[in-house]
Each structure stands twice: as C-alpha cells, then as structure tokens.
Amino acid sequence: MIVERETKPLCSSCRRREAVYRRLTSGEKLCRLCLFSATANQVRKAVHYYKMLKRGDSIIFILRPDKPLLSLQAFLIFHTAVRDMELKYSILCLKDVTNCELVEHIVKSHVKKSDIEIVSIPCRLDCIKTQTFIHMIKYCEALAIRVAMQRNMNAVIAPLFRDELSMIMLAGLLIVSKTAYSEGMPLKLVEGIKVARPFYYVFSVDVLYLTLTSPELREKESICEPHLNLYIVNERFDERLKSTFIRSPELMYSSIKGSQLLQSYILAGSKRCRICGAYSDKDVCEYCEALLPCLSQVELS
Ligand SMILES: [Zn+2]
Numbered sequence: 001m002i003v004e005r006e007t008k009p010l011c012s013s014c015r016r017r018e019a020v021y022r023r024l025t026s027g028e029k030l031c032r033l034c035l036f037s038a039t040a041n042q043v044r045k046a047v048h049y050y051k052m053l054k055r056g057d058s059i060i061f062i063l064r065p066d067k068p069l070l071s072l073q074a075f076l077i078f079h080t081a082v083r084d085m086e087l088k089y090s091i092l093c094l095k096d097v098t099n100c101e102l103v104e105h106i107v108k109s110h111v112k113k114s115d116i117e118i119v120s121i122p123c124r125l126d127c128i129k130t131q132t133f134i135h136m137i138k139y140c141e142a143l144a145i146r147v148a149m150q151r152n153m154n155a156v157i158a159p160l161f162r163d164e165l166s167m168i169m170l171a172g173l174l175i176v177s178k179t180a181y182s183e184g185m186p187l188k189l190v191e192g193i194k195v196a197r198p199f200y201y202v203f204s205v206d207v208l209y210l211t212l213t214s215p216e217l218r219e220k221e222s223i224c225e226p227h228l229n230l231y232i233v234n235e236r237f238d239e240r241l242k243s244t245f246i247r248s249p250e251l252m253y254s255s256i257k258g259s260q261l262l263q264s265y266i267l268a269g270s271k272r273c274r275i276c277g278a279y280s281d282k283d284v285c286e287y288c289e290a291l292l293p294c295l296s297q298v299e300l301s
C-alpha cells in the first residue's frame with residue numbers, strides 16, 4: 001500500500017521551509033524561524049517608535065514569576081531585536097518563586113557573548129499570590145526599579161503582551177481606575193528610569209508557540225514553581241476577553257488606537273503615582289498603597 005505523504009504548505013515569508021504555524025493576527029503561515037523574526041521585528045518597531053531605549057543603555061529585564069518560561073523566550077526575542085544597540089543586560093529573577101540557577105544556566109548557554117547578569121532577589125510570595133495580576137506586575141516593576149536605581153541602570157523591561165495590555169486597559173475602564181488604565185501604555189518614567197513594554201505589538205499566543213517549541217527551553221519546566229492564578233478583574237472577565245481577542249485580533253489591535261484617543265480625556269489633570277509612575281489622583285495609587293507592606297520588607301543584596 002502506498003501511503004501518500006501529506007505535503008505541508010511552505011512558509012509564506014521565506015518560501016523555503018515548511019510552515020508550522022498559522023498566525024491568528026495576520027493569517028500568515030510561517031516556519032518557526034520566520035515567526036521568531038516577525039515577533040523580533042514587532043519588538044524592534046515598538047522600541048524605536050516609543051523611544052524606549054538608547055544605544056548603550058543598561059537594562060533590567062523582568063522574568064515574570066507567573067510566566068518564567070514565556071519571559072525567558074521573550075528575553076531571547078528581545079535580545080535579538082535590539083542586538084545592534086549594544087545594551088548592557090541583566091535579568092531580574094525572584095528566587096523564592098523561580099529556579100534562578102537554571103535560568104542562569106539557560107541564558108549563559110544559549111546567548112552568545114553572554115555577559116548577562118542574573119540579579120536574583122528574594123520576594124514575598126504572599127504579595128505575589130494573593131492580589132491581582134496588576135498588583136503582581138507593579139510589585140515586580142517596583143523591585144526592578146529599586147535594583148535599577150541602586151545600580152544606575154537606565155531602563156526596566158517588562159514582558160507584557162498586546163492582549164494583556166489591552167485587557168488591563170479595558171479593565172481600567174470597567175473598574176474606573178486611572179491607574180489600571182494607564183498601565184496599558186507602552187512606556188512610563190519613574191524616578192528617571194524608563195519602564196518599557198517592548199512587546200506592545202506582540203500577541204502572547206505567538207510567543208507561547210515559540211516557547212513550547214523552543215530548542216533552548218525544552219524540558220525546562222522545573223523553572224517554574226508555584227502555579228499562580230492571577231486575574232486582572234476576575235476569571236470570567238479575563239477568559240471572555242481573551243477568547244474575544246483570539247476570535248477577533250482586530251479588536252485587540254484597534255484598542256491601541258482607541259485608548260490613545262481616550263487618553264487625554266481620561267487622564268487629564270491626573271498626577272503620577274510616585275512609586276509605579278502610573279496615573280493616579282493621589283500621590284500613591286491604590287495598587288501601590290496595597291503593596292507598601294510588601295515593598296518595605298524586601299532586602300536587596
Ligand atoms: Zn520561513
């Protein structure tokens with residue numbers, strides 16, 4: 001019996017390798033390499049368009065405790081996207097939640113010319129676990145800002161993706177929180193340090209595919225320890241919105257434009273929270289106020 005081999009379509013970008021992935025946002029059928037380059041190009045575009053970094057800047061990249069492997073894949077994409085900018089890299093790893101030695105081993109063995117420092121610091125697990133997704137992000141960014149200030153770094157890089165930022169922004173409108181709303185933006189300034197979200201255009205699903213098929217990250221599940229169930233508003237809201245974005249990426253991308261148009265109206269007359277740099281009616285926003293006990297007890301080495 002002759003079994004006919006199924007022929008897979010060729011990648012619509014390089015037209016040489018087999019396509020393995022269909023991008024939800026554009027419908028393109030890509031090979032893994034072209035998907036990686038396409039996301040790196042999106043990162044590059046955001047970095048330049050929003051003037052997130054300058055040549056030679058030193059940065060600290062947050063390894064998110066809720067998604068350490070995805071963050072590590074995001075770091076590999078970011079590192080490729082800005083390789084001509086001669087940045088000095090460090091990675092923030094929360095050692096009570098993430099296996100930082102393993103992170104260091106992966107980074108050092110897969111990034112050429114690796115003078116990347118892994119800054120591993122303790123964190124308070126209860127502070128990460130019991131609050132919302134926005135609290136967790138602000139907590140990590142606050143720790144990173146502290147390290148950056150102590151070591152004279154220029155920028156904090158947070159791997160937050162297009163769908164997450166859109167969800168945060170819509171949640172901000174829904175729960176009427178200027179702070180949550182302004183967290184959906186690509187760049188903020190805290191004490192002279194830039195806090196940037198270079199994955200502003202990147203859909204997390206694309207990076208998830210790259211993570212699951214990554215030769216560098218294969219069988220590295222032991223990096224992540226506790227399972228964190230963090231919601232932006234609540235499980236129902238988050239899941240509904242996420243499935244809406246998957247069915248209609250146009251909505252997710254058009255929310256960038258829509259929210260930029262609304263910005264000046266919603267944020268008029270607001271101050272900036274002195275801890276997280278988000279817009280707020282008070283000196284310290286409602287999220288940072290809740291996080292104050294967490295932040296005061298962290299020792300940086
Ligand atoms: Zn290709």
Ligand SMILES: [Zn+2]
Pocket residue numbers: 273274275276277278284285286287288289
């Ligand atoms: Zn704040």
